[in-house]
Amino acid sequence: MAFKSAFKRAGTSLVAGTALALSLTLAVPESAQATTVRPGAKAGQIDLLMDSYETEQARRSLWGATVICWNSGIGGKVLALGVCQSAVTVCAAQAYYAKPRRRAGLTFTPWGQFWCWKY
Numbered sequence: 001m002a003f004k005s006a007f008k009r010a011g012t013s014l015v016a017g018t019a020l021a022l023s024l025t026l027a028v029p030e031s032a033q034a035t036t037v038r039p040g041a042k043a044g045q046i047d048l049l050m051d052s053y054e055t056e057q058a059r060r061s062l063w064g065a066t067v068i069c070w071n072s073g074i075g076g077k078v079l080a081l082g083v084c085q086s087a088v089t090v091c092a093a094q095a096y097y098a099k100p101r102r103r104a105g106l107t108f109t110p111w112g113q114f115w116c117w118k119y
Helices: 002-026 052-060 062-072 081-096
Strands: 036-039 046-049 104-108 114-118
Touching: 052 062, 052 081, 052 104, 062 081, 081 104, 081 114
Parallel strands: none
Antiparallel strands: 036 046, 046 104, 104 114
């Protein structure tokens, strides 16, 4: 009888834990959909333009850069998500600390290279 009760509690805990994990996965705060992704000047290039809020969030934390990369879809187009995260973080910091403060823009190439620009 005690074994049956323990098994029932374990099953209930498993279901509750799974529901909690799923709700946290679906309820992750995202940045606004203000990041603009457009074709670059040359074939295969992709431009990413961040607004001022996203520029600040990306320079502040790797998580902010991760959300921007994930929402923009560039992580899949560039060979590794790490390239996008580091590029967004670096460019956001350069734009944020520019005098006067600017917004960050990036251009990605199909080979995983990037360069920063401010606007």
